Amino acid sequence: MGSQPALALQWQRFSFFGLGSGQSDAYSQNDNPINPYSQFSDGSDTVYKARNPDEVDRRKKALTAALTRFENTPEYIKTKQAQALKGNLLQAGGSMKQDMIYFSGEEGSPAYAKAREFSQKVSTLGVDGGNKQWAAAAQDYDKAAAILSEWKSLAGF
Numbered sequence: 001m002g003s004q005p006a007l008a009l010q011w012q013r014f015s016f017f018g019l020g021s022g023q024s025d026a027y028s029q030n031d032n033p034i035n036p037y038s039q040f041s042d043g044s045d046t047v048y049k050a051r052n053p054d055e056v057d058r059r060k061k062a063l064t065a066a067l068t069r070f071e072n073t074p075e076y077i078k079t080k081q082a083q084a085l086k087g088n089l090l091q092a093g094g095s096m097k098q099d100m101i102y103f104s105g106e107e108g109s110p111a112y113a114k115a116r117e118f119s120q121k122v123s124t125l126g127v128d129g130g131n132k133q134w135a136a137a138a139q140d141y142d143k144a145a146a147i148l149s150e151w152k153s154l155a156g157f
Contacts, residue, residue: 059099063157066096067148070122077129077137085129085137093122103155111154118147 069092076085097119104111125140151157 059095059102062095063099063103066092066094066099070096070144070148073125073141074138077134077141080132080134082129082132086126089122089126089129093119096122100151100155103157104151105155111151114147114151114154118144118151121147
């Protein structure tokens, strides 16, 4: 009987955050997946190709449509339509932030920082419109439009 607890201790294994010799290592299960459709597999037979022409065209078209909607924002501010402003910003912002970051290049680049700054200003604009602070919303729109212009020149969009 004295050897039974020692035998049980021999087989106990612990793992914290995938580090250690645990039986189930959740964080190593998806290291280099064999699925050719995964964007994380590093095989030569990978179907997903980053920045392929179809993806770039789709994102460019979506971003152009979102920016066109954003340009309609002053009308909602001028006529003090809080719900229409909110709806317009929500529709315009659907994928606008992701697409701007996509075209900005590397994280930490000047264009990337401008895209994030623009996104924050659009969020502030939405809050001011929801609170019916129309003067602040108009100022936020002007600042966001200036930031957008800077981003376009930095990103070459």
